[in-house]
Amino acid sequence: MQGLHCTRRCIQLSEDPILIPKRLHARRFAGRSSPSFSGAKPSSPPPSPKDKASGFNATGHSTQPHKAPRGQSAKAVNSAEASPRRRVRIGPGKLIVFSIVAFLGYKVYTWQTNPARSLVLNPRFFTPFILKSREKVSSTSAILNLLSLPKGQNTANVSEAWKTGVWSVQVMQPELQIARSYTPLPPIEGTEPEQVRLFVRQEPQGEVSTFLHKINRGTIVHLRGPRVEYEIPDDVDEILFLAGGTGIAPALQVAHTLFNYRTKPTDHGPELRVLWANRRREDSINGLDHFSSQRAPAGFVPKVRKLADEWQGEPPSQLKEANEESAAPSQPSQSRLVEEVESLKARYGGKVIVDYFVDDEGSYISESLLRTYLSGIDQTANQDGTTRRKVILVSGPEGFVNAFAGPKTWKDGREIQGSLGGLLKKIDPQEWEIWKL
Ligand SMILES: Cc1cc2nc3c(=O)[nH]c(=O)nc-3n(C[C@H](O)[C@H](O)[C@H](O)COP(=O)(O)OP(=O)(O)OC[C@H]3O[C@@H](n4cnc5c(N)ncnc54)[C@H](O)[C@@H]3O)c2cc1C
Numbered sequence: 001m002q003g004l005h006c007t008r009r010c011i012q013l014s015e016d017p018i019l020i021p022k023r024l025h026a027r028r029f030a031g032r033s034s035p036s037f038s039g040a041k042p043s044s045p046p047p048s049p050k051d052k053a054s055g056f057n058a059t060g061h062s063t064q065p066h067k068a069p070r071g072q073s074a075k076a077v078n079s080a081e082a083s084p085r086r087r088v089r090i091g092p093g094k095l096i097v098f099s100i101v102a103f104l105g106y107k108v109y110t111w112q113t114n115p116a117r118s119l120v121l122n123p124r125f126f127t128p129f130i131l132k133s134r135e136k137v138s139s140t141s142a143i144l145n146l147l148s149l150p151k152g153q154n155t156a157n158v159s160e161a162w163k164t165g166v167w168s169v170q171v172m173q174p175e176l177q178i179a180r181s182y183t184p185l186p187p188i189e190g191t192e193p194e195q196v197r198l199f200v201r202q203e204p205q206g207e208v209s210t211f212l213h214k215i216n217r218g219t220i221v222h223l224r225g226p227r228v229e230y231e232i233p234d235d236v237d238e239i240l241f242l243a244g245g246t247g248i249a250p251a252l253q254v255a256h257t258l259f260n261y262r263t264k265p266t267d268h269g270p271e272l273r274v275l276w277a278n279r280r281r282e283d284s285i286n287g288l289d290h291f292s293s294q295r296a297p298a299g300f301v302p303k304v305r306k307l308a309d310e311w312q313g314e315p316p317s318q319l320k321e322a323n324e325e326s327a328a329p330s331q332p333s334q335s336r337l338v339e340e341v342e343s344l345k346a347r348y349g350g351k352v353i354v355d356y357f358v359d360d361e362g363s364y365i366s367e368s369l370l371r372t373y374l375s376g377i378d379q380t381a382n383q384d385g386t387t388r389r390k391v392i393l394v395s396g397p398e399g400f401v402n403a404f405a406g407p408k409t410w411k412d413g414r415e416i417q418g419s420l421g422g423l424l425k426k427i428d429p430q431e432w433e434i435w436k437l
Pocket residue numbers: 168180181182183184198199200201202203204205206207208209210229246249437
């Protein structure tokens with residue numbers, strides 16, 4: 001019964017050469033070997049009783065007589081066998097399978113050859129980075145060094161972002177699948193271009209910042225970006241940057257762009273003044289204060305700031321004295337971030353001015369100080385007669401931005417600048433553009 005079934009099936013299949021099982025195909029052409037090659041007709045071994053039962057012999061040849069299908073003569077079958085041309089018929093099922101395979105192949109090919117795929121940072125997809133190191137800056141903040149995986153990828157869009165101005169990346173917390181924005185610190189000379197450094201403050205119960213402070217070296221972190229937050233105008237002459245806490249990161253980005261990509265052949269070039277406010281001194285230990293030209297260690301007294309706040313001319317002698325009084329006997333080492341700010345100041349001379357403010361010591365960016373800064377800034381026109389283009393940037397926690405420039409607002413699902421508020425509205429600095437980060 002089994003043998004009969006196989007015989008019918010095999011003969012039916014023989015109408016469609018593409019479906020002929022190999023063993024049957026071998027039999028068909030067994031007698032056609034070139035005489036010049038073998039000279040003898042190959043013979044099949046005689047079928048054993050077991051072969052007879054299965055319908056095939058030990059070599060896989062059919063043991064059943066070759067029958068023509070119903071309605072077709074043996075002659076027709078033989079003539080089809082004898083024909084050297086084989087017709088290939090592709091049924092709709094095979095066509096569908098072939099189309100799917102071709103489509104998937106095309107997708108894989110386009111994915112592999114897509115230039116966006118090999119970017120270190122992709123604005124649409126999260127790409128993997130490995131945590132190389134985490135350096136503590138204060139009890140609540142750290143600098144994370146992340147290296148793109150694999151090495152040697154395309155850094156073109158990151159280089160472009162550095163030329164543009166302030167930009168951020170999003171970091172994904174893998175368990176909750178939530179992302180938060182962070183501002184990469186400028187690259188350190190001699191480091192790999194695929195490296196991203198983030199200055200992150202750990203928020204109490206903050207999901208992503210706590211994740212970044214807890215993970216071990218070697219952990220894979222997924223980043224997406226770059227996202228440009230502010231494009232520094234080509235013709236800017238003066239930037240006053242009000243930074244609160246981690247808002248110093250975009251200020252360092254501004255310095256990087258300004259002095260590497262906005263240099264002017266004429267005039268004295270762009271200048272940057274940063275007023276950096278922190279809650280505690282530990283965030284800016286040993287910052288070299290511009291007003292006093294003294295290091296501001298832990299325990300720096302508000303008296304100095306008050307004097308500095310009032311100072312508009314030559315440094316008063318009391319200022320120096322007050323600073324000497326306040327110098328702590330054992331000074332903790334300089335914070336890593338202060339080190340970067342100070343080296344920036346050293347590299348660009350008088351073009352960068354940074355002042356440190358500490359809430360706990362009663363030193364604030366006051367209205368009078370802000371007015372002093374604004375009025376003290378060079379108001380004269382450029383050599384070519386154009387007025388100096390001046391920008392105030394405000395960056396930091398929501399409360400900080402609100403206090404100086406009023407809240408940002410939402411429109412059509414996007415965060416927008418909103419109207420000017422806070423202290424800057426009160427001061428109303430004419431001829432200054434103001435941007436909230
Ligand atoms: C463009 C941009 C750039 C930025 N750059 C930096 C940067 O360089 N460095 C940096 O440190 N930050 C930066 N930030 C801020 C950062 O994106 C995060 O907002 C910050 O790290 C907090 O995120 P989180 O997930 O840890 O906290 P979240 O989980 O979002 O919580 C935020 C705060 O809300 C509180 N909170 C959460 N849940 C509750 C609750 N149920 N009840 C009461 N309170 C609650 C938390 O305690 C925390 O203080 C930037 C933000 C933007 C928009």
